[in-house]
Amino acid sequence: MPRNPEAYEGWDEVFEDDYFDAPAKSKPKPKKKRERTVAGIVTRARGHHFDVTTADERVISCRVRGRLLQERTKDLTLVAVGDRVQVVLEGRRRGLIDSVEERESSLSRQLPGTTRPAEDVIVANPDQVLIVFSVREPEPHLRMLDRFLAIAEANELPAAIAVNKIDLTGLEAARSKFRVYEELGYPLLYVSATQRTEAVLHHHPAEMVQSSGLGQLRDLLLDKLTVVTGPSGVGKSALINAIDPNLNLRVGDLRKFEGKGRHTTRGAQLFRLPIGDKTFIADTPGIRELAPYEIDQGSLAFYFVEMKPYVNDCHFPNCTHDHEPHCAVRQAVRDGDISAERHESYVRFLNGESFQLEEW
Numbered sequence: 001m002p003r004n005p006e007a008y009e010g011w012d013e014v015f016e017d018d019y020f021d022a023p024a025k026s027k028p029k030p031k032k033k034r035e036r037t038v039a040g041i042v043t044r045a046r047g048h049h050f051d052v053t054t055a056d057e058r059v060i061s062c063r064v065r066g067r068l069l070q071e072r073t074k075d076l077t078l079v080a081v082g083d084r085v086q087v088v089l090e091g092r093r094r095g096l097i098d099s100v101e102e103r104e105s106s107l108s109r110q111l112p113g114t115t116r117p118a119e120d121v122i123v124a125n126p127d128q129v130l131i132v133f134s135v136r137e138p139e140p141h142l143r144m145l146d147r148f149l150a151i152a153e154a155n156e157l158p159a160a161i162a163v164n165k166i167d168l169t170g171l172e173a174a175r176s177k178f179r180v181y182e183e184l185g186y187p188l189l190y191v192s193a194t195q196r197t198e199a200v201l202h203h204h205p206a207e208m209v210q211s212s213g214l215g216q217l218r219d220l221l222l223d224k225l226t227v228v229t230g231p232s233g234v235g236k237s238a239l240i241n242a243i244d245p246n247l248n249l250r251v252g253d254l255r256k257f258e259g260k261g262r263h264t265t266r267g268a269q270l271f272r273l274p275i276g277d278k279t280f281i282a283d284t285p286g287i288r289e290l291a292p293y294e295i296d297q298g299s300l301a302f303y304f305v306e307m308k309p310y311v312n313d314c315h316f317p318n319c320t321h322d323h324e325p326h327c328a329v330r331q332a333v334r335d336g337d338i339s340a341e342r343h344e345s346y347v348r349f350l351n352g353e354s355f356q357l358e359e360w
Helices: 011-020 066-070 142-154 173-184 197-201 216-222 236-243 298-302 305-311 329-336 340-350
Strands: 037-046 051-053 059-064 085-087 095-100 105-110 119-124 128-134 157-165 188-189 223-229 269-272 281-285
Touching: 011 085, 011 157, 011 281, 037 059, 051 095, 051 223, 059 066, 066 298, 105 142, 119 223, 128 142, 128 216, 128 269, 142 173, 142 216, 142 298, 142 340, 157 173, 173 188, 188 305, 216 236, 236 281, 298 305, 298 340, 305 329
Parallel strands: 059 095, 128 157, 128 223, 157 188, 223 281
Antiparallel strands: 037 051, 037 085, 037 269, 051 059, 085 095, 105 119, 269 281
């Protein structure tokens, strides 16, 4: 005990003020680790994993963040090739897709295997579609081409047609098969992935209108994201390899006993071409089943471009242009202003014919 009693004066107040009323010192909270994010574009989809390519050409293997998966519905393609995304890095080569930018455009189809409306996004944010058909081996089925074109129109995507393997028939025979599409105004490129197309065309200088070799095909692709699509076996992968041999895509042989192409491309994949700064092509699987996504009967005629000028001249406002009297579209067919074959394609499409390549 201190000898001086005055030493205790005010002790209670000091103890009370400075000890009991003083806030307890808490341990500092650990700082939350800052997430490192990077922007990129989805260049490949492999089940639940996606390859995302960044601006510095780094390829990051990604999963989708759980929060995004919870927002997914059965009728929604959450992440597709071509999507612009933000990735949370988990190391240098792995990450989580944290967000997906709103799509400016898409190439979609009705989800195969179901009759309810369900969208299957084949490629997100494309600028145009290049539809590849062969002039032979396999033989071109133009009703299938009509569906590709209608789906491109419905998705508001410019479409061009590449007719491959013209070395098998010559330019004149190829043009005779596809002339109707030239007349409709679609750009047509007559090419050969296995030969120098310019040499083939050299013998037909008067027939160079709307036709080109691989050089002009490069010009078409420059600084755009182009979906390359078409049935199996027509040489899509070979054509891409001819543009850039360094890609070295696998090229499959035709099954000669069936006359149908193997599916050599397992899933849609985006490739950057060494021309321009923003040149991407999306190589897609051969699509054996084609059905439009949310194209109603009343709108289908607008996606057959030659029918547009006549649609509003029909006697009945809800005319389907199939069987109704006083139909301006059917009259145009009789007058030869609309191709009878194209009108038949439209009618079959209208009536819900499920197009399967195996039917042929």
